[in-house]
Amino acid sequence: MTYSPTIGPRLKSIIQQRQADVDKSKAKKSAGQLTGAIGEFPMTRGFMSALFAHFEKTHVPGVIADIRGASPLSKSTRSRVDVMDIAEDFRDGGAVCISASPDRRFFRGSIADLATCKAANLPIMSNDIVVDQYQVLEARYASADCALLIVGILGEDTIEYAARANSVALDVLVEVRNEAELEIALRSGSSLIGVNNRDLETMELDMSICDRLLPLIPSDRALAVAEGGIRTLADIEHMAKLGAKAVRVASVLMEAPDPYEAMHLLLGTTPPEDEPEA
Numbered sequence: 001m002t003y004s005p006t007i008g009p010r011l012k013s014i015i016q017q018r019q020a021d022v023d024k025s026k027a028k029k030s031a032g033q034l035t036g037a038i039g040e041f042p043m044t045r046g047f048m049s050a051l052f053a054h055f056e057k058t059h060v061p062g063v064i065a066d067i068r069g070a071s072p073l074s075k076s077t078r079s080r081v082d083v084m085d086i087a088e089d090f091r092d093g094g095a096v097c098i099s100a101s102p103d104r105r106f107f108r109g110s111i112a113d114l115a116t117c118k119a120a121n122l123p124i125m126s127n128d129i130v131v132d133q134y135q136v137l138e139a140r141y142a143s144a145d146c147a148l149l150i151v152g153i154l155g156e157d158t159i160e161y162a163a164r165a166n167s168v169a170l171d172v173l174v175e176v177r178n179e180a181e182l183e184i185a186l187r188s189g190s191s192l193i194g195v196n197n198r199d200l201e202t203m204e205l206d207m208s209i210c211d212r213l214l215p216l217i218p219s220d221r222a223l224a225v226a227e228g229g230i231r232t233l234a235d236i237e238h239m240a241k242l243g244a245k246a247v248r249v250a251s252v253l254m255e256a257p258d259p260y261e262a263m264h265l266l267l268g269t270t271p272p273e274d275e276p277e278a
Contacts, residue, residue, distance in 0.1 A: 003180045005152045008201035014106060015131050015153065021105065022132045034137040038168050047097055047123040047146035047171040048191045052223055054096045055245040061236055062096030064225070065263065066127060066250035067117065068107045083113045086259050087120035093263025093271075099125040099248065102135075102142060115143040125173060129153065136165045146171040146192070151181035152200055162188040173225060173248075177209055182216060193217050194248060197228030205229040214242035233268040 007015065054062035067086050087098050100117045101109030107127065117124045125146040126139035131153065139147045147165050149172050151158045158174060165172045166189075174185040175194040185193045195213045197205050210226050217224040223246060226239035231252040239247055249266065256262030264271050 003151075003155055003184060005155045005181075007153065011153070011201050014129055017105065018103070018129045018131050018135075021103070022134050025138065026134055031134050031137055034134075034141045035168070038137065038140050041140070044140075044145040044169050044171070045123045047125060047173075048223060050096055050123045051192075051225075051246040055223075061226070061240050061244050062246045063090075063094065063236075063263070063266070064097045064099050064125065064246060064248040065090040065095040065253055065259075066099040066248065067113070068101050068109060068127065068250065068254060083116045084119045087117040087122070089258075089260035090253070090263055091120040091122050093260045094267045094269060095122065095263060096246070097123045097125060097146075099127040099148075099250075101127045102139065103128055111138065111142045114139065118143055130161065133161055133164045136161060136170065137168060140165075140168045140170050144170065146173055148173050148175060148194075149188075149190075150175045150200070151184050152177055156184060158184050159188045162190050175227065176213065179213070179216070182213055186218075186221060191222055192225060192246075193222040194225040194227045195244075197226075210239060210242060210244070214239065214244055217243060219243065219245075231266070233266060236266070 051062045067083055090098060098117050098120060100113040101107035102111040103109050114124055114126055123145040126144040127148055128135055130149055136147050147170050149158050149161050154161055162172045172190045173192040173194050174188055174190040175196050176182045176185050177196055195210045197207050197209045205228055207229055214224050224244045225246045225248055226244040227248040230247050230249050236247050253259050253262045
């Protein structure tokens, strides 16, 4: 039976607005123009492979650190975002990958932020509400290494979108919240599957979502990523016991006055300048 996501009024409004924004972008630069330019680009730096290598080396889930001024899917905001500085802070604090948004309206981001993040020399994910395959091409054109696809928005179309991303050498993080969505994620062939504890319509957190779904992700088919409500080292350790090999973290980092120190606190590490002299 074909799975059709149930999309509430709040999320529907966001989807409609993103589609309108995409249509404006298409008028400026066509999908064909993007594809032609992408064909001349160097290969992406492996987003999934960086997370896998980190876990193989440390046996600790690697952190995908989100950079954003706001989010339509959470209540956290940040008045000022210096993307380059924060990306470097996250890198120096121990993040394995960075996530940044090309969307200004909802995330207070910019398509240019994806290239700006490259200063940190870490793989970059485009954190967007993807409603059109054009956004996948746009993310690759703007220097992303990975795209986020939400099954709760795309439904069965996730499979086609993932194939489009792979055709331009983008990894995809396919995000799910229930068993039916997980089945689609597995059929998509994505090597990254994220389980999100946050309801995209109500913004409410239910940490039992990861408890239930993470153990269902076959480790030989995909690298499991825990998302939503992860704020402490204890949270990361709990997700690791459930099978997560990476975690995606946003609010606790972007709410902090100092993202660098917040990253160290999250990982339970000590900033080098704070270590006692020998």
